[in-house]
Amino acid sequence: MTRKFTFKKVAIAALVCAALPLSSSVADSHEGEEERFFESKYRHDTMQHFNYSMQKLVPILFQGTGNPDHLPAIATILASTATMTKSVFEKDTRGTEGFTKAKDAVWENWEDFAKRMDALQVDTAAFAEVTQRTTDKEEIMAAFKNVGRNCKGCHDEYKAK
Ligand code: HEC
Numbered sequence: 001m002t003r004k005f006t007f008k009k010v011a012i013a014a015l016v017c018a019a020l021p022l023s024s025s026v027a028d029s030h031e032g033e034e035e036r037f038f039e040s041k042y043r044h045d046t047m048q049h050f051n052y053s054m055q056k057l058v059p060i061l062f063q064g065t066g067n068p069d070h071l072p073a074i075a076t077i078l079a080s081t082a083t084m085t086k087s088v089f090e091k092d093t094r095g096t097e098g099f100t101k102a103k104d105a106v107w108e109n110w111e112d113f114a115k116r117m118d119a120l121q122v123d124t125a126a127f128a129e130v131t132q133r134t135t136d137k138e139e140i141m142a143a144f145k146n147v148g149r150n151c152k153g154c155h156d157e158y159k160a161k
Pocket of ligand 1: 039040041043044047048050051054099100101102103106113114116117120147148150151152154155158159160161
């Protein structure tokens, strides 16, 4: 089965795109990268799975390129990554020497941060489920929007630019 998507709602698409941290991740230079301490690098490498998945999803969902048949597999990578993202932040690394973009607020407000990671897990799992079950673009976009909200919401609070 070949999946085909046609998107009329360009305005909504642009909105969702804007909510995603793509620009910052693409612009994520190697500056300071080699000075990341172990936990910081591990967190970053875990988050990069999101980055790579998003880079493949956006062309499929918004640009009519990419391979729509890959959608369920990519969504599964997001969901699987989200099962790790809370635990990689569990260790309080405030004051550790080396580079990180995690703000101290992560551990000052751990309960809120952890809740956000739980929500991300729920929303990515829902997105994966939708992409496996249907090719209905409205449903897929709605589920994708729910995923994207988590990224931006948390980065605004807890990630340095
Ligand atoms: C509950 C909080 C939270 C959620 C939700 C979250 N992130 Fe992050 N993310 C962070 C933090 C904090 C860092 C910085 C980690 C570090 O440098 O130690 C980060 C780092 C990143 C990075 C590395 C780029 C950079 O600027 O260093 C990417 C890419 C990324 N996140 C993508 C995503 C995507 C895509 C989503 C949604 C699918 C997402 N994140 C959801 C907190 C979150």
